[in-house]
Amino acid sequence: MDQRRPAVVVLAAGRGQRFRGEGHKLEQLVGGETVLAHTLRQTMASGLRYLVVTSTALAPLVRRHVAERDMLVLPTQDRLGRPAPVGMGHSIAAGVAATGDAQGWLIVPADMPLLQTSTLLAVARALEHDPIAYAQYDGQRGHPVGFSAELFSELTALQGDEGARKLLARFPAQAVDVNDPGVLVDVDTVEDLARVVSVHPAVPVPASARHRLRPSESV
Template structure:
């Protein structure tokens, strides 16, 4: 019998407001491929994060907003895009926090053998790190990658936590679940587990450290 594997939930529903006037942070160009395994891929922040997640061999589902869905759909199969409405039927803004996004992604992959949570703005996160956390879920309900003792992503949850994950809401994410259950730190030789692109300064630092040409 084929063993079921965790699904990778890529969170791409943030508003990216710190790049106001320059487009969303996920569509910022890095200027070159950061990893030979993604050669030929688009060079946006989102494209690199997704390419690494797909290279892990696990199912990848992207949780995004209807507004950002056109940015996501060229990069992954339509069936694996979970688009959250930004406004309800009365025109009121939908409270799209991290918890809400995680719940939507887990609900869409209910038959998975656990879930790895990956923010979409982490283009250096390596497939091997995702697989290491997935392996730890065979023994622990919660596992997370760390580099030199510092906690990073992905954070993984076993299938037994389904009901708690789909009940998440707000912007707190899954911190309470991580605190409630025994968790395993998975030390990896991958500084990318700590690197996100949240600000213009983060992007410039990443480009500088990797000798990437800036793309206007």
């Protein structure tokens, strides 16, 4: 893996509170494999360096797929015994800080099993010319969202659940049009999971059963 290319930060630390099914959303099966496994397979196939940011509760699941060196387990408490910060912003900041020698970062939520490897590479290439690049399908912004190395300080200062949306408002961002509806699809609810199962290539269903999927929330 080329250390000079962007690193992929896979966000797998969320509690998944909107998912009302049994177990965590990342543990759910799609075509015989977990949601997390599908997302990680596409990430690994890109050949890009990657880091999975996860929680203590989800660390055993992540360890089934990646080496210890490729994961960052966020602490539950700080040095004073107080609850540690949580939220997408904190996860992004921690992942970027841990891969600070990378030439940029692609932010990928771990609950996007339909995302294609070609999309990751397309956004990575766009970062060679723009400070921010994001995948776009059918005119809608999706994931991954990529950030160049010059935004390291801004990314590592993120906090809470806001994620990196404010950076897209402050810096020029390049849309990368891709033929990949998976950039818009995450698994937040039981209904989302049912839709993903109905269209995933690993689950053969008639074309007539495939229907439009709910767009994911942006970073």
